[in-house]
Amino acid sequence: MREIAYEDLVKSVKAMVMHTASHLPEDALKAIEKAYEEEQSEVAKSVLKQILDNAHLASEEDRPLCQDTGLAVYFVNVGEEVKVVGGHIRDAINEATEQAYKEGYLRASTCDCFDRHNLKDEIGYNLPAIIHFDLVPGDKIEIEYAAKGGGSENVSRATVLAPAQGKEGIKAFVKQVISDAGPNPCPPIIVGVGIGGTFEVAAKSSKHALFREAGTPNPDPDLNAFEQELKEELNKLGIGAMGMGGTQTVLAVHVEKNPCHIASLPVSVNVQCHSSRHSHITL
């Protein structure tokens, strides 16, 4: 059984979280640059220019890209032949999150659902992190991370369609969600679509779809074609950067599909703003 020290895990995750807050990953940057080149509206083009300037400034001066530094969301694949010594994996990730958000001057954004008071002094600074664990073969720990803002999360939706509605029904639902969202989620956006499974599996898949590098093709050729079709449809909405009207509303659509019940067709749409802050490490 391979061993990883608790402190090493904390150190690696903390470094990743701090870096991600101020450095827009290459895939997002390239997608926005492409949108800037292709945009036909002058107003939207000037907004895209500001977004690119902001990304360069943030990384040069090590400043948070956005004041909404998000809830810390992780997908963690733990190999069956590796163990963390000196503490629990969950504690290590939470500790790393708290340290990174505090020391990086990031915002603590977790609060109580009802009275809305900030939980930084009770649970911890921007804690708890949202962690989705999975067990996999091997002796590695793979950690995918994203800082997920509230504005794009607020327009995300899930439903369960009738099987007869099929692909056309999915397309109509996704289009309705993005149309209703309009300027609110900070377009240009990345759209994660989770199809199938049960209700919660669709939602989780739509989140995980956002962790894929924007612009990389879906390995499943049918899904890849469906993603392109959806992207084209959504860009017809004309929402544009920050909703000011334009041809570049969606940077990418990512779809994940799961087998589902013979009676159901669950669909979830999770929206990611242009500040797509994500990263991953393997230990």
Place this chain on the structure above:
Amino acid sequence: MAEYHLTTPLSDEDVSKLKAGDIVYLSGTIYTARDAAHKRLVDLIEAGKELPFDLKGSVIYFVGPTPPKPGEPIGSAGPTTSYRMDSYSPILIEHGQKGMIGKGKRNQAVKDACIKHKAVYFGATGGAGALIAKAIKSAEVIAYPELGPEAIRKLEVENFPVTVINDTYGNDLYEMGRAKYEVKD
């Protein structure tokens, strides 16, 4: 599309010349407030009590900044989504507020208040928090420090770049822009 440089407090004359789509560079004092602070301001108005700042001609920026690094006035400070302030903004506009800065759609009540009492809603670029912070020269918490990022701050800004979304004539840039680029099947 015109460009203007305006200094706060804003007058009826200032806001009346603005049209949806115009670019404005704002300078002077503006105040920050999000949902929780808006609720407290409206509660004070309803109780007939004095507010922590003068609403007349004021501009309120919907923002919850990141904590400042040592020696800096403010952290990253981009706009938050404005609809959460929709139930409060018309009351503040009725009492003299002239400008709001945020991102995203407003409801009809806010748009109507902008026409009736002459006020405008400006959009700033969401997710450009580091860039916008450059326009903020100083920041001071003047009320509700217990709200943390949601406290009311008095900001001194220089050439803060915003776009007019809703003007005093009922125009809405989000609707106009989208209508122009929407492709109907």
